[in-house]
Amino acid sequence: MGPDKYRVRAGGRRWTLAAAVTVVCAVTVLAAPGTAFAAPSPTPSPSGSPSASVTLPPDKDLEAVREKLDDLYHDAAVATDAYNAAEEAAEKQSAEIVDLARKIVKGQRKLDGLKARAGRAAAAQYRTGGLPDSAKLLLSDNPSQFLDGAGRVLEGERATKGLITELTQTQQDLKQYAADAAGQWNRLEAGRKAKAAAKKKITQRITAAEKLQSTLEKKQKTRLAELEREAAYKAQTAWLDTGILDEIHSKASAAGRKAVAFATAQIGKPYVWGAEGPDSYDCSGLTSQAWASAGQPIPRTSQEQWKQLKHVDVKDMRPGDLIIYFDDASHVAMYVGDGAIIQAPRPGRTVSVGGAGTMPILGVVRPDA
Template sequence: MTRISRAPRHRTAAALTLLCALTAATQSPALAAPGPAPTTLDGVRRQLDDLYHQAEVATGKYNAADEKAKAQKKRVDALNAQVKRAEQREARLKDLLGATARAQYRSGGLPAEVQFALSPEPENALDDAALAGQAQRGTQQRLTALKTARKALRTRTAEATTELSALRASRRTMDGNRTKIEERITAALALQSRLRAKERRRLAELERQAQNKAQAAWVGTGILKQVGTRASAAGRKAIAYATRQIGKPYVWGAEGPDSFDCSGLTSQAWLHAGVVIPRTSEEQWARLPHVPVSRMRPGDLIIYFADASHVALYIGHGKIISAPRPGRWVYVSDAGSMQILGAVRPDTR
């Protein structure tokens, strides 16, 4: 384990203490408690990895809550539109009934048998009277049914609006949790900035070593001899789109065109391939068809970590394109450098 260099020890120690104090200060019951202050560079790396993982989890939950709130808003808007159309139909039927009543008033409202006696064509008069009465009764029945339907629609709209308010409150809570995580990451970045340049380079090297070790272990299983090498037509389009995004920054909740988070990139890549998939990595894992990692092919999505909090697009030869974390950009990296949960296939062709 690599220890932080002793010169200037007071500055490094202060930076480590700052990280511990700031993460404790931003603690929320909904978030995992920060661990003890790290005393080694490898400890710093692990704490940073944990902070970024917590951030990704919080962002995924916010994105999921946001998607639910947006879908519910559409539902409320659709119900309101239905209520409005019902009211318009009701108004037209009322006008029709009113016109019928006024016509009867102008004609004196003579009973059908009198109209029959006075009409030069009695058989037509009887038919007309019967049809008019039937039409009036039918209109009244439709109006009654429409009023009942409108009341039911209003009840559904009120219930949907209440649910929307709850979803928006949940989204605000998730956003608050995400803000607390961002504060922790700010503390982590402050820690990095207080380390000497040599220590920062060593920290980056430790990160690379950990990723290379994980990738070597994954490749060593012989997995690359089993996975597919040919993408579907849609998969090639998704890869082409993701490739064009390389170099764009990671931003919380972003789905292009100028920045992305991990699932924002994968969902947009497949959308541009003509396939709509869920917005978050958790939902992509839950709702898309699973395929064994040994049978995945370029274009499939690799889901990472036990909580499905990260996702990347597999492009073949053991590589992925992903939007990794704050402060980084969309880039190509090793598929086995993180803990793989499984793979999913957006298209079944």
């Protein structure tokens, strides 16, 4: 196969050989099976004959297997996003509960102090006999001294009213803190259940995918990998043939270059769902950590990255921007230029370079807009 085969026409102009090779290499890496997990041993044929003698099923059957695997891993990715969201929410709720507990302790101490002051004020009033001011004036031997004292009493009454107001407000605050803490506990418990359900779904889908793959003979697995590469190449070529790269000319920002450098340094590390590094990543774990390393914290999940970050047109994207894939925003990768991405693809694969157009693009977001 000569190099001219990889020259892709896009928007009426021919790509240079270097650019074409970059794209083809990217697609090849994307589609190649990962090395993070050992492949299951081939299932022996009933006759005990070696796998070399196995007749491959028609490509349409293996294509159906490929599509089924894609569906299973997509479901696992959706569940992974739900798991990560529940975990992130749990961390925030736990921090809120700790903060509320501190406020409750501080408020209770304040309330105890206010009650002590109120008790002393009540005792002082009791010692005066509780007579009305008019009676005290008539009984006083020194009316002038009494009036001076009455002024101080008036100030004391105002202070007492302020004390009562503060005490009442503190009691209300404590009541609200307790209600907020109870609400956070309820949300934490609901999140725990959601997290457990997501984990169960992830495990089920990955187990089903691995079981399906384990039924294939060695030659079938090899052909399946070829079909994956062909599908990726076809999708990438169709994307490039729109002439999209003729329109993309933006350069990376300083922060974007740092994020790309971080992502590049992770190439070869295994995909593990729910992982945020440093030894393994899932798709949004990689992108969130890459941008955190560039001094720009972003949401943890691909769906929240899509919701919260600034959207930009595909033609305006620049290296470091994040491409969100599928209608449910269940996958994310980092654009690195020349039509390529770095991503943590799925279980059984490693962080790798791929073609930006190999999956359905929902849109592009910019962390440092």
